[in-house]
Amino acid sequence: MDELKHCDFTSRDELDAALAAEVAAQLAAAIARRGEASLVVSGGSTPLQFFARLSVQQLPWEKVVITLADERWVAPDHADSNERLLREQLLVNAAQAARFVPLKTADNSAEQAEQALGEALASLPEFDVVILGMGADGHTASLFPCAEQLERGLDLESTAACIAVQPSTAAHQRMSLSLSRLLQSRQLIVHITGAEKKAVLETALREQDACKWPIYAIVGQRKVPVALYWSE
Ligand code: 6PG
Numbered sequence: 001m002d003e004l005k006h007c008d009f010t011s012r013d014e015l016d017a018a019l020a021a022e023v024a025a026q027l028a029a030a031i032a033r034r035g036e037a038s039l040v041v042s043g044g045s046t047p048l049q050f051f052a053r054l055s056v057q058q059l060p061w062e063k064v065v066i067t068l069a070d071e072r073w074v075a076p077d078h079a080d081s082n083e084r085l086l087r088e089q090l091l092v093n094a095a096q097a098a099r100f101v102p103l104k105t106a107d108n109s110a111e112q113a114e115q116a117l118g119e120a121l122a123s124l125p126e127f128d129v130v131i132l133g134m135g136a137d138g139h140t141a142s143l144f145p146c147a148e149q150l151e152r153g154l155d156l157e158s159t160a161a162c163i164a165v166q167p168s169t170a171a172h173q174r175m176s177l178s179l180s181r182l183l184q185s186r187q188l189i190v191h192i193t194g195a196e197k198k199a200v201l202e203t204a205l206r207e208q209d210a211c212k213w214p215i216y217a218i219v220g221q222r223k224v225p226v227a228l229y230w231s232e
Contacts, residue, residue, distance in 0.1 A: 004205070004219050009231040012049065012193055019191060019229050020053035023129055026187060030128040031063050039098075040130040040177070040185070041090065042069045042141065043082030046193055047133065051089035061097035065124065066090070069132055069182065070142035070165075071103035072172035073110045080172060103162065103175045110164030110175045117175065121161035127185035134192050137169060138204055138213035142176035144169065145214055154179045154210055154217055179217050188218055188226040198230060 009015035023039065030037035041047060068082050076083045083102050091100055101124070107113040132140045139145060143153045144167040153163045153176060161181040165174040182188070192201065204213035208220055219226055 005225070005227040007227055007229050009229070012231050015191075015193070015229055015231040016050040016053050019050050019131075019189070020057060023054060023131070023189075024057035024059055026129050027059055027064055030186075031060060036063045036065070036125075038065045038067075038125060038127045038129075040067055040069050040127050040182070041086065042131055042133040042191075043071070043085050044133045044135075046191055047131070048085075048089055050191065051086070055090050055093040055095040058094060061095050062099075064095075064098040065101060066095075066098045067101040067121070067124070068103050068177075069130065069140075070174055070176040072174055073104065073164075074172055076102065076104055110173050113175065114160070114162060114164050118161040121177065121181060122159070127182075129187045129189065130182055130185045131189045131191050132182070132215075132218060134190060134197055134201065134215045135170075136196055136200055138200055138215050139167075139170075140190070140215045140218055141182065142167065142174035143179065143214040143217070144174075145212055150211065150214065152178075154214065156180050156183075182218070183221065183224050185224050188224050189229055190215070190219060190226065191229045193231050195232065201228070 027037040071082050072080050074081050105113040134140050142165045146168045147165045149163050149165045160178050162177050165176050204216040210217035
């Protein structure tokens with residue numbers, strides 16, 4: 001399998017436009033092949049304009065299932081909820097016809113939700129496209145280097161599709177897709193901006209330690225094609 005594919009852009013605007021077109025093309029191809037498509041997206045601040053551009057792509061969105069790589073364990077209308085971000089920025093315009101599978105349940109804690117949600121996520125087909133962000137500490141999804149649950153999340157032998165995570169360096173308990181579920185996919189895309197994150201990724205590629213830099217478990221693996229979409 002090829003190494004990490006680099007797609008660099010001179011502006012965020014160009015990156016967002018190219019990424020939206022690429023994701024729409026991959027979803028359209030999946031629908032043409034199998035009659036349906038699945039997409040995993042991440043929260044945080046980086047994907048805002050990308051979501052806006054993707055939401056207006058012309059696709060049979062009713063045939064697309066969308067879920068999140070991770071969620072903060074807060075009410076779906078909370079300012080920090082990734083679900084809220086998606087409902088406001090992505091599940092609008094043409095994309096409002098897509099089926100959304102939330103990671104936040106009515107359970108009091110992510111631990112309580114882990115098993116039932118994991119079974120529901122395990123029953124989804126192989127994902128067509130998974131888009132991941134990265135924090136300056138090298139976390140991706142909610143696989144945080146500081147979290148004691150990291151080893152479980154990175155365990156490729158594990159059948160758990162999601163894990164409850166308590167980061168010590170970020171707010172809120174989280175629910176994260178596990179590495180093994182993220183890799184049950186046809187295409188991984190890492191979407192980051194800025195020189196600082198680029199330097200972190202380069203360090204991760206050099207040090208090759210997923211416990212220190214969880215993003216390495218994505219960009220260093222060779223099972224699923226992975227592309228890096230980056231701009232200043
Ligand atoms: C989350 C995300 C997380 C995010 C990175 C980058 O819910 O926190 O899914 O993994 O992608 O933290 O976040 P920024 O885009 O805000 O830098």
